[in-house]
Amino acid sequence: MSAPASAPGTWGTRLAALAVILYAVVTIAPLLWIVQTGFKTPSDAIAYPPKVFAEPSLEGYVNLFTTRSRQTEEYIAGLPPPDSWVERLVRSRNMVIAGPSKVGERFVNSLIVGFGSTFLAVFLGTLAAYAFSRFRVPLKDDLMFFILSTRMMPPIAVAIPIYLMYRELGLTDTHLGMILLYTAVNVSLAVWLLKGFIDEIPREYEEAALIDGYSRLAAFRKVVLPQAATGIAATAIFCLIFAWNEYAFAVLLTSGEAQTMPPFIPFIIGEGGQDWPAVAAATTLFLIPIVVFTVLLRKHLLRGITFGAVRR
Amino acid sequence: MAEIRIEHVRKEFGSFIAVQDSTLTIGDGTFFVMLGPSGCGKTTTLRMIAGLELPTSGRILLDGEDVTMRRAAARDIAFVFQMYALYPHMNVRRNIGFPLVCQGVGRAEVRRRVEETARLLRIDHLLDRPVSGLSGGDRQRVALGRAIVRRPKAFLMDEPLGALDTEFRHLMCGELRDLHDRLGATTVYVTHDQMEAMSMADRIAVMNHGIVEQVGPPQEIYDRPATMYVADFLGSPPMNFLTFEGAVRRGDRQVRPGGALVAVPELHEDRPPGPLALGVRPEHIRFADDAPLRGRVLGAEYMGTTQIVTVETAHGTVKARIPSGRDVRTGETVGLALRPDGLSLFDAATGRVLRSALHEPDHPDTRRAAEVRHG
Numbered sequence: 001m002s003a004p005a006s007a008p009g010t011w012g013t014r015l016a017a018l019a020v021i022l023y024a025v026v027t028i029a030p031l032l033w034i035v036q037t038g039f040k041t042p043s044d045a046i047a048y049p050p051k052v053f054a055e056p057s058l059e060g061y062v063n064l065f066t067t068r069s070r071q072t073e074e075y076i077a078g079l080p081p082p083d084s085w086v087e088r089l090v091r092s093r094n095m096v097i098a099g100p101s102k103v104g105e106r107f108v109n110s111l112i113v114g115f116g117s118t119f120l121a122v123f124l125g126t127l128a129a130y131a132f133s134r135f136r137v138p139l140k141d142d143l144m145f146f147i148l149s150t151r152m153m154p155p156i157a158v159a160i161p162i163y164l165m166y167r168e169l170g171l172t173d174t175h176l177g178m179i180l181l182y183t184a185v186n187v188s189l190a191v192w193l194l195k196g197f198i199d200e201i202p203r204e205y206e207e208a209a210l211i212d213g214y215s216r217l218a219a220f221r222k223v224v225l226p227q228a229a230t231g232i233a234a235t236a237i238f239c240l241i242f243a244w245n246e247y248a249f250a251v252l253l254t255s256g257e258a259q260t261m262p263p264f265i266p267f268i269i270g271e272g273g274q275d276w277p278a279v280a281a282a283t284t285l286f287l288i289p290i291v292v293f294t295v296l297l298r299k300h301l302l303r304g305i306t307f308g309a310v311r312r
Numbered sequence: 313m314a315e316i317r318i319e320h321v322r323k324e325f326g327s328f329i330a331v332q333d334s335t336l337t338i339g340d341g342t343f344f345v346m347l348g349p350s351g352c353g354k355t356t357t358l359r360m361i362a363g364l365e366l367p368t369s370g371r372i373l374l375d376g377e378d379v380t381m382r383r384a385a386a387r388d389i390a391f392v393f394q395m396y397a398l399y400p401h402m403n404v405r406r407n408i409g410f411p412l413v414c415q416g417v418g419r420a421e422v423r424r425r426v427e428e429t430a431r432l433l434r435i436d437h438l439l440d441r442p443v444s445g446l447s448g449g450d451r452q453r454v455a456l457g458r459a460i461v462r463r464p465k466a467f468l469m470d471e472p473l474g475a476l477d478t479e480f481r482h483l484m485c486g487e488l489r490d491l492h493d494r495l496g497a498t499t500v501y502v503t504h505d506q507m508e509a510m511s512m513a514d515r516i517a518v519m520n521h522g523i524v525e526q527v528g529p530p531q532e533i534y535d536r537p538a539t540m541y542v543a544d545f546l547g548s549p550p551m552n553f554l555t556f557e558g559a560v561r562r563g564d565r566q567v568r569p570g571g572a573l574v575a576v577p578e579l580h581e582d583r584p585p586g587p588l589a590l591g592v593r594p595e596h597i598r599f600a601d602d603a604p605l606r607g608r609v610l611g612a613e614y615m616g617t618t619q620i621v622t623v624e625t626a627h628g629t630v631k632a633r634i635p636s637g638r639d640v641r642t643g644e645t646v647g648l649a650l651r652p653d654g655l656s657l658f659d660a661a662t663g664r665v666l667r668s669a670l671h672e673p674d675h676p677d678t679r680r681a682a683e684v685r686h687g
Contacts, residue, residue: 202395202397204394204395204397205399207384207393208393208397210363210364210383210385211362211364211384211385212385212410212411212458212462214385214414215385227400227401
């Protein structure tokens, strides 16, 4: 009996495994470097040659969450003794805590805008995709192409008109404005992805439900949605990743109230320039929700990507 | 239980006409089969009865009540799909109980009726299993269970055995017919398989290009096809056609393909000279050395007790089913004797059968001829 080409232990598989491992290293190494930089002191972070192993420090995180002011040694000596390790750390750099930083608000903004636009895009996308998949819509193919065509140019190409429009409408620097914008960009992707998923669900399921006594809407909710869950999850991940990471529009349209994390992170300034450990700490925290979301839905994501590729 | 009547129903999809002006009556308690090739409009007709498609024109009546525009849920009809359409996210019990839950039946009652139905179909041991692990036959039984559990007015089945392998299909044919006899419900069954149709149906409607070609009990459709299409669609191998030019007159009892004189059932209509086709079933052909119709043997297929012999004649190739005891050699010339009372004569231009004693046994001409014969 000869072993099939993909059996474990053959040269082909070993090479493939090696390639996968190499790729993983290439993609994961910068992330590990960022996570590690978050736990370095500012001087270790910019040391040359770079320090691979440094004394761990929480200074980056402290700096991220606080605003501080520099004081003279005499002034600090005259203060009552520090009541926490955070204050002790800050005073050791001849500074005192002036107050909390804005990172918490920015993070909440990112959550509101990211999840809000994802929910809206997936909700609208599911309804539209269902209609396109099941009903005789006039000019269906043209409409589908039109929807796709909104993705054919980079969204930033329309940044100026959108900026002017938003200013007139009073939508600049509002949660609603950002949610609408990201929804508009994502909904075309959602319609296309979800139409593929819904096309794969045999319409006999709904027809059976229609005959068994459900209305069209009830059949959609009770029969189609549970089966489209995989596709919906995969689509939601793609939409969330876009909205979560979007930088250009966020820089342009938000400055205070509704500013999300991407435009906030690069401008975390310390004394004498960029505060790299604080930037790295912010990046690390910024990554966590998306990692959690993806890990929670990873089964669906894998099935979502390979959906329709395998004849069941 | 109900009588289903469709009147002048027509269905267009854009410029494609799926069903042209169909009129059918399906009697209460009948096992009615719509038979035809794919694209003939049989499934569309079934879906219009179910309410999954609305007819472009025409009426659909259930027990005399016009339901043409009523939505599927309000028609009290059960539908069995070819691909079963079992809800993959529910187990067997919930699949069967689903229609009852939709109707708001109480939990205890649902449980009782699901179990009763499962016993009837002998799937009660599978109730708590997910549907994904079931064999094709068991899935089909679950699909039937979901239909039966509601005790609907009628069952509509769209090629329900199409996905099963041949051997199992035979078994399920028997089970379906049994089930029909026990429930006594009106069943409309769509298939392209003539064996399924012949073995189960009380009545068959043969459809082609959106037209009902003929409706009748299986034997009538087989023995007395109304059109060349029906004759050709049924039977394996199908009916042979010997084509020739000629004219016939009312009262004729023989035709002349070429020079040969062939006895046929007495004709009841005149036909001016034109193309004709003499239809003969393979089993109605006998090899006889003195027969005037002659042909050359092209080959033979051994089928066990019989063999199918292909013979080339001046009027086309025919297949004869003869006992396998007869030694047949390729290339030999044989005489073909046709059994007169089984022959149909068709107008080859329109494809319609010419009326004759075979097709109109109750016609006065037929009776008179019989009286003359018997003296």
